Amino acid sequence: MLNRNVSKVRLFFRNNLRRIETLFFIIKSLLSERHFIYVSAILVAISTSLAVIILKGFAHSVFNFANYIDNYLKLPYVNSIFPIIGILLTIFIVRKLLKGQIEKGSSRILYAVAKKGGIMPRKQMYAQIITSSLTVGLGGSAGLESPITITGAAFGSNFAQNYKLSKKDRILLLACGVAAGIAAAFNAPIAGVLFAIEVVLTDVSITAFIPIMISAATGAIVSTIVLNEEVLLSFKQQHPFDYHNIPYYIILGLLCGFISVYHTRQFQRVEGFFARLKKSDYQKGLYGALPLAALIFLSPTLFGEGYESIKVLANSHPEELLNNTLLEGFKENAWVLLAFAGVTMLLKVFAAALTLSSGGNGGNFAPSLFVGSYLGFFVAKSMHMVGLAKNLPVSSFTIVGMAGLLSGLFHAPLTAIFLIGEITGGYNLMVPLMIVSSISFAVSKQFENHSMDVKHLADKGEVFTGNKDKNILSSLDLLAIVNTEFKTVTTMQKPEDVVNLLSTTKQSIFAVVDEKNKLLGVIDFNAIRHIAFSSFKIKYSKLEEMMIVPTEVATIQDSLEMIMDKYDAANTDYLPILKEGKYYGFIFKDKILSSYRQRVKEMVIE
Secondary structure (H helix, E strand, O other): OHHHHHHHHHHHHHHHHHHHHHHHHHHHHHOOHHHHHHHHHHHHHHHHHHHHHHHHHHHHHHHHHHHHHHHOOOOOOHHHHHHHHHHHHHHHHHHHHOOOOOOOOOHHHHHHHHHOOOOOOOOHHHHHHHHHHHHHHOOOOOEOHHHHHHHHHHHHHHHHHHOOOOHHHHHHHHHHHHHHHHHHHHOOHHHHHHHHHHHHOOOOOHHHHHHHHHHHHHHHHHHHHHOOHHHOOOOOOOOOOOHHHHHHHHHHHHHHHHHHHHHHHHHHHHHHHHHHOOOOHHHHHHHHHHHHHHHHHHOHHHOOOOHHHHHHHHOOOHHHHHOOOOOHHHOOOHHHHHHHHHHHHHHHHHHHHHHHHOOOOOEOHHHHHHHHHHHHHHHHHHHHHOOOOOOOOHHHHHHHHHHHHHHHHHOOHHHHHHHHHHHOOOOOOHHHHHHHHHHHHHHHHHHOOOOOOOHHHHHOOOOOOOOHHHHHHHHOOHHHHOEOOOOEEEOOOOHHHHHHHHHHOOOOEEEEEOOOOOEEEEEEHHHOHHHHOOHHHHHHOOHHHHOEOOOOOEEOOOOHHHHHHHHHHHOOOEEEEEEOOEEEEEEEHHHHHHHHHHHHHHHOOO
């Protein structure tokens, strides 16, 4: 009976889904291409906003439940157990429902844009919602924004694929999903637009702004209507900007930059440890969840996204941070509170890294805001307590610090400035936001060329979002450019055979290989003209005299940027390319440049 009812429900949804798809195909046929994109932007934004509502609502409910247990049932620190359950459940879902694979981090969006033409797997439309809600909702010390942006990107990409839109429109709708996700998560439409432009689409025309703005506005509207304000990160109190505090904001900007570098490198160190750990998935999960539980035991504010503790820091009673901690009896001691905030700020990176590296799912967006707020509080409070500045607005420094860390970690200063400007309900802090964000970005950029999420992809040459030329080169398919059909010459052949090949083929270069196809050298017709046109020299020359050993060779693992550098180093227009140490083919500079020009035409978003 139950199976029959389930089958009826499935049939009902399947039939209605088909009717909806048919309706949209009819709408597509009636509208112009540009107008259909506008409609699509709204639909993608609504889908993404619903995902935000599910994720945010679940995470907030679990946080309230954990607080209820702590405060009313008098079972302190029991919320340390929740992250262990969340991480193990996430691993179980990934293994059983997602075939053991899930793509984490917003870098997957950049990879899809650079390498896959904006195509994202269909399962990303639901995989991120399920896994991140379990991880972060049950207390994993990470954020929901990265899963939200991946989900939005997947909605946009698959919508475009389903309705057979062009590659440029597919990438545009992907960006629309990202913009809607950020806008809905923070009720910050301008930040959503800027994040999509600044991080996802580094090269975009003015007309592409319209669909992205439509998506961001739609996401913010849905979020405003459905989500309670207490679920969102928002601040109402405002302090007027005092130019006398500029030196202290400069200090905060410098510290934000250095802490961003610290956060990036410590996170990658923990991530590398788990990548090298030869244990089962569940064992890795316990290796990360148990120390995470210990950290949350010592500092309960590390539980979940941490947005509630950010609000506590920004209000007039920051001592509430010590509630349900071992230091609760020292709430009135300002130095203990300051030390607790400083240590928690430094430990957050380890809590986030343990959560994500051991098998949980989430992102570093929320941790960056968490660390930034604690740093801003620490700077303002310490300046006051040591007597350097008695009137620094602690709440303003707490808020501005978030922009500093976000800018330093993600290399997105505009997003940071306007996100914090929007969630504070005004722009009274615009000047401090600009000072802190720009300085933090400059310091972080000095030590880390790429943002935290992009660094590991950039190291492998898979994506470069900050440089147009590199980004386009990284999007080209190397194997499609290599010529593997050239005839080769073996050591058993004679100079007469080479001349015969020159006269019977269109080749002017030949790879000389041994019996195991190992590259020995290259014969270039332009270098042996004096031999090829002399029957006497052909007769008395040796094959070794006709070939040269190339100063540079390429491999199929090399990025096209590396190959272009090798052209310059060897002062040549072609390179032999190796696969697993053996000759594979030739790659020509003019073929790369031709593919580059073609890709530029394809990537223009009108």
